[in-house]
Amino acid sequence: xxxxxxxxxxxxxxxxxxxxxxxxxxxxxxxxxxxxxxxxxxxxxxxxxxxxxxxxxxxxxxxxxxxxxxxxxxxxxxxxxxxxxxxxxxxxxxxxxxxxxxxxxxxxxxxxxxxxxxxxxxxxxxxxxxxxxxxxxxxxxxxxxxxxxxxxxxxxxxxxxxxxxxxxxxxxxxxxxxxxxxxxxxxxxxxxxxxxxxxxxxxxxxxxxxxxxxxxxxx
Amino acid sequence: xxxxxxxxxxxxxxxxxxxxxxxxxxxxxxxxxxxxxxxxxxxxxxxxxxxxxxxxxxxxxxxxxxxxxxxxxxxxxxxxxxxxxxxxxxxxxxxxxxxxxxxxxxxxxxxxxxxxxxxxxxxxxxxxxxxxxxxxxxxxxxxxxxxxxxxxxxxxxxxxxxxxxxxxxxxxxxxxxxxxxxxxxxxxxxxxxxxxxxxxxxxxxxxxxxxxxxxxxxx
DNA sequence: TCCAATAATGAGTGATTACTCACTTTTAAA
DNA sequence: TTTAAAAGTGAGTAATCACTCATTATTGGA
Numbered sequence: 001x002x003x004x005x006x007x008x009x010x011x012x013x014x015x016x017x018x019x020x021x022x023x024x025x026x027x028x029x030x031x032x033x034x035x036x037x038x039x040x041x042x043x044x045x046x047x048x049x050x051x052x053x054x055x056x057x058x059x060x061x062x063x064x065x066x067x068x069x070x071x072x073x074x075x076x077x078x079x080x081x082x083x084x085x086x087x088x089x090x091x092x093x094x095x096x097x098x099x100x101x102x103x104x105x106x107x108x109x110x111x112x113x114x115x116x117x118x119x120x121x122x123x124x125x126x127x128x129x130x131x132x133x134x135x136x137x138x139x140x141x142x143x144x145x146x147x148x149x150x151x152x153x154x155x156x157x158x159x160x161x162x163x164x165x166x167x168x169x170x171x172x173x174x175x176x177x178x179x180x181x182x183x184x185x186x187x188x189x190x191x192x193x194x195x196x197x198x199x200x201x202x203x204x205x206x207x208x209x210x211x212x213x214x215x216x217x218x219x
Numbered sequence: 220x221x222x223x224x225x226x227x228x229x230x231x232x233x234x235x236x237x238x239x240x241x242x243x244x245x246x247x248x249x250x251x252x253x254x255x256x257x258x259x260x261x262x263x264x265x266x267x268x269x270x271x272x273x274x275x276x277x278x279x280x281x282x283x284x285x286x287x288x289x290x291x292x293x294x295x296x297x298x299x300x301x302x303x304x305x306x307x308x309x310x311x312x313x314x315x316x317x318x319x320x321x322x323x324x325x326x327x328x329x330x331x332x333x334x335x336x337x338x339x340x341x342x343x344x345x346x347x348x349x350x351x352x353x354x355x356x357x358x359x360x361x362x363x364x365x366x367x368x369x370x371x372x373x374x375x376x377x378x379x380x381x382x383x384x385x386x387x388x389x390x391x392x393x394x395x396x397x398x399x400x401x402x403x404x405x406x407x408x409x410x411x412x413x414x415x416x417x418x419x420x421x422x423x424x425x426x427x428x429x430x431x432x433x434x435x436x437x438x
Numbered sequence: 439t440c441c442a443a444t445a446a447t448g449a450g451t452g453a454t455t456a457c458t459c460a461c462t463t464t465t466a467a468a
Numbered sequence: 469t470t471t472a473a474a475a476g477t478g479a480g481t482a483a484t485c486a487c488t489c490a491t492t493a494t495t496g497g498a
Contacts, residue, residue, distance in 0.1 A: 022475070040352055042261035046456060056477045061457060063475095129348065133259055173425045180403020181396060188395055206392045214433030241445070265486060275447045280487060282445095 005030065006119045007078075025063050027053040032070055037122040041071055041130050071126075072136060078123045079144050085112055086149045095159055102165045102216060105156070106208050110182055114204065117186045125191070150175075166215050174215060181211050225338045226252070226297075244282050246272040251289055256341040260290055260349050290345075291355060297342045298363050304331055305368045314378055321384045321435060324375070325427050329401055333423065336405045344410070369394075385434050393434060400430050 008030060021029075031053035035044045046067055050057040064070040088094055099105035117124060131137045154171040161167075166174060185207045189198060227249060240248075250272035254263045265286055269276040283289040307313055318324035336343060350356045373390040380386075385393060404426045408417060 024476075040259065040261055042259055043352065045454075047454085057456090058458080058478065059476055062477095065457095067456065125351075129351070132344075132348070133262065169425060173422065176403055176407055177400060177426075177429045180399050184395055184399020184402070203392065206388060206396075210396045210433040213437070214429040218432070218437055243446075264484075266484085276486090277448065277488080278446055281447095284487095286486065 005033075005122075007033070007121075007123055024053070024055050024059055028055060028060055028063065028070070029074060033074055033122050033126070036071065036074070037125045041067075041126070041133075068134070071130065071134075074123060075127050075130065075137060076140060078120055078127060079140060081116070081120070083144055083149050085109065086152045091152045091155055092159055095156055102160050103208065103212055105160075106178070106211055107204075110185075110204055110208060113182060114186065114189075114200070117190055121190050164217065167217050169215070177214060178211055181207055181214075226340075226342050241282075243272070243274050243278055247274055247279055247282065247289070248293060252293055252341050252345070255290065255293070256344045260286075260345070260352075287353070290349065290353075293342060294346050294349065294356060295359060297339055297346060298359060300335070300339070302363055302368050304328065305371045310371045310374055311378055314375055321379050322427065322431055324379075325397070325430055326423075329404075329423055329427060332401060333405065333408075333419070336409055340409050383436065386436050388434070396433060397430055400426055400433075 008026070028049065031049045032044075035049055035052060038044075046060055047057050049070075050060055053060075060067075060070065064073060095105065099108065127137070131141060153175050157166060157171040157174050161169075161171075185203060189200075189203070227245070247268065250268045251263075254268055254271060257263075265279055266276050268289075269279055272279075279286075279289065283292060314324065318327065346356070350360060372394050376385060376390040376393050380388075380390075404422065408419075408422070
């Protein structure tokens with residue numbers, strides 16, 4: 001805990017715009033992320049968080065009305081960053097300008113989300129575990145991801161299909177294959193075998209090539 | 220809850236061999252599965268389980284020493300069934316006899332696990348959610364899956380590679396692609412969009428074809 | 439029919455929970 | 469330096485937690 005966590009600086013930068021966080025508040029968030037991701041939200045107690053943060057328990061409730069509000073203050077901002085690569089207005093133009101082939105597009109997305117997962121891993125873990133149990137999280141996710149990202153992703157797939165670079169497959173199915181494969185890599189890399197000797201470049205190539213072979217037309 | 224849950228009959232059959240369960244014990248297990256899968260283990264209380272089961276709270280602890288033991292009695296037997304398709308002695312012989320092509324093998328595994336997921340969904344959900352927080356679960360899973368299944372799966376992949384039916388890829392990477400794609404389908408089908416209008420045969424075909432195109436050599 | 443074993447009960451246990459509040463300390467602008 | 473607001477404290481609260489145990493109800497073999 002001596003080094004500054006990368007997700008923390010991001011979190012600070014986001015909250016900064018609204019209001020400055022005190023030193024103790026930062027300690028609280030740090031401790032909460034650590035304990036939530038270790039024991040789950042329901043399995044963590046505010047007294048334990050306060051202890052690890054070196055703070056009185058009452059201080060937590062100065063800054064957050066409830067334990068749940070503390071959870072949301074950690075997880076919600078991450079969602080915005082999660083969908084960042086798709087948060088552009090004219091998506092098709094970006095595609096045409098920057099990504100002439102499916103491969104270059106896939107590689108960009110994969111590498112980008114790989115770094116994202118590396119940075120925000122503890123919070124992503126909390127998010128994945130808690131989303132089935134909190135309506136607020138599910139609805140925020142639906143709003144942001146389903147509406148914002150899905151349509152743009154389908155558009156990208158249709159774009160490549162029209163250019164004969166992706167086989168004729170319903171876009172939801174094609175997207176499912178892409179996300180499944182990339183998520184499968186990320187989950188294996190960071191959750192199942194985080195301490196393995198990973199040759200990331202090679203594995204990224206395997207992953208991208210698998211998707212490419214699976215989705216592009218055969219000559 | 221008026222109809223008999225499919226996972227329950229399986230659970231009964233397994234426990235039957237050791238000891239008979241009383242009516243109240245069955246009610247307890249039913250209620251526990253429902254509540255655990257809805258609220259998570261840490262978020263569920265024994266009093267709530269007792270209430271839903273129509274049983275005194277003390278009755279739970281007559282049959283299970285602790286709340287955690289109740290959890291394990293539900294989740295552990297499922298793991299045995301999870302790896303059932305791979306629990307044969309001479310795996311290569313089965314491959315050669317019954318599955319001449321990668322496609323027939325993949326289709327068999329996918330359809331088989333699709334039915335498994337349909338049957339045991341609530342317990343699988345509990346399992347996935349709780350495995351990061353309970354050492355006993357993790358170790359049981361490692362023992363059974365890592366040792367029993369992984370080696371056999373690698374063997375199957377190597378078998379097909381030797382016959383030129385799967386491209387030259389490290390077996391762990393190839394297996395990751397296969398599992399990611401199938402899991403991605405099952406998670407989408409039962410967790411993300413369980414109420415969608417699914418044309419399962421078509422989706423299974425998409426899934427299998429994607430894996431085939433991704434892993435088989437191009438002509 | 440009787441009886442010992444097993445099943446079931448529910449009030450009671452101390453520990454822990456999220457959260458409150460009267461009070462003290464720190465901060466920063468005037 | 470003064471002072472009001474903000475930050476921080478920690479003992480205290482009622483509620484709930486997993487679990488116990490003395491007691492009662494039910495069971496099935498002799």
